Amino acid sequence: MTTLVWDFSAEYEKERDDILDAVDTVFRSGNLILGKSVQGFESEFAAYNGVSHAVGLDNGTNAVKLGLQALGVGPGDEVITVSNTAAPTVLAIDGVGAKAVFVDVHADNYLMDVEQVAAAITPRTRALLPVHLFGQCVDMAPLEALSEQHGIPILEDCAQAHGARHHGRIAGSMGKAAAFSFYPTKVLGAYGDAGAVVTDDDETAANLRRLRYYGMEKTYYVVQTPGHNSRLDEVQAEILRRKLGRLDQYVAGRRAVAQRYAEALADTDLVLPGPVAGNEHVYYVYVVRHPERDRIIEALKAYDIMLNISYPWPVHTMTGFAGLGYGKGSLPVTEKLAGEIFSLPMYPSLSRDVQDKVISALREVLRTL
Known part of the structure; x- marks a missing residue:
């Protein structure tokens, strides 16, 4: 599946x-x-x-x-x-x-x-x-x-x-x-x-x-x-x-999924997300970062794992917004992040078995880079 x-x-x-x-x-x-x-x-x-x-x-x-x-x-x-x-x-x-x-945004938290x-x-x-x-x-x-x-x-x-x-x-x-x-x-x-x-x-x-x-x-x-x-x-x-009425339960479920990722991937060279001081993160998406992002995503397809990128094209680089006048290099942090960030599966009902599959495959792909 x-x-x-x-x-x-x-x-x-x-x-x-x-x-x-x-x-x-x-x-x-x-x-x-x-x-x-x-x-x-x-x-x-x-x-x-x-x-x-x-x-x-x-x-x-x-x-x-x-x-x-x-x-x-x-x-x-x-x-x-x-x-x-x-x-x-x-x-x-x-x-x-x-x-x-x-x-521009901060390189460490993307905000x-x-x-x-x-x-x-x-x-x-x-x-x-x-x-x-x-x-x-x-x-x-x-x-x-x-x-x-x-x-x-x-x-x-x-x-x-x-x-x-x-x-x-x-x-x-x-x-x-x-x-x-x-x-x-x-x-x-x-x-x-x-x-x-x-x-x-x-x-x-x-x-x-x-x-x-x-x-x-x-x-x-x-x-x-x-x-x-x-x-x-x-x-x-x-x-x-x-x-x-179940929103707080959904948030707790997302945090539990995030915690399992954090523990299982802590020893890899992925840059993992975490809350900024003073923030209580709800993990709408679990965005990680790696300079070989595209190779990782492509390799995971062999494991039947399809991942998203949030976001591969910064808005200022889109042809529809060329009239705003922002050329390449105008927002360097945003542009660098766009080539490295990607999202792992994240939703409250994500089962441990499916998450373990993702973690195992991701660790294997990272070892082969």
Whole structure:
């Protein structure tokens, strides 16, 4: 059997009755759009993240996009972020007509190098967009200081950090607003596309609710400001409500898998991940690093193990973003990492047998390099 980086089948078998009951609950409710399931999930997810509001949306990309719009970011503005991220982070910036301004990342943890942010701020900077990557948080205290000093709001990208904590503060509670994705692979994943923005700010939440509903508020036919059709689906919301109650269990399962990798691969020349001081890592993915990355991945195919790279092409090197003006060598750490990092299988239901297969094969391949 082929071993993949992610597989939801074992989890589904364990939770099948609850998932199907969630679907039936919605279908029997008589309300399929913005009903009690969305309202319930929003309330419960806001409480989990220690904020006042959660606004359910159709996907994580639009969570970033509408989050930026709700904060007043638009055409001609600049948003400071990183290139070592999934393309949707930057597509969302482009989607509001703004320009992404990149800073590099740390070589040891792959997170935003916050010390570079101050020099990147211009009179056109309208938002700071840290990406809490791979399951742990950016160093937020200096970023918050810059935010306060310049009056520039922070929108956290928490697509990979559900439940992660930074010096005791949960991801999503440290900025003006925070965007989440519930794509099926996420730490808290739906059974399809889904997203949300959380915030403590009443005005931002009201803006988001209008933006996701065509720009309307209460009256269906009155558009107050041009918006979108970006509503969270009732079925996905009800599934997420059920799974939210198990989120801490999912995190514990991921940490257990990470610990087994750490113990079994500690004596190899792989660079293994670990939490930065003050962080509580949730291991959305288990990203390792090796200069012979491509040879390793190719060799593992003989063992029927298929691995992913997160991410092989930094956003600033993609032809679709050539207009941003970042040539080769402009973000040296990001570019070097892109040639060396790759992800091992990581999900809470990963069995010991499958993990042992991966570890054994990986150790054998490393010995032959």
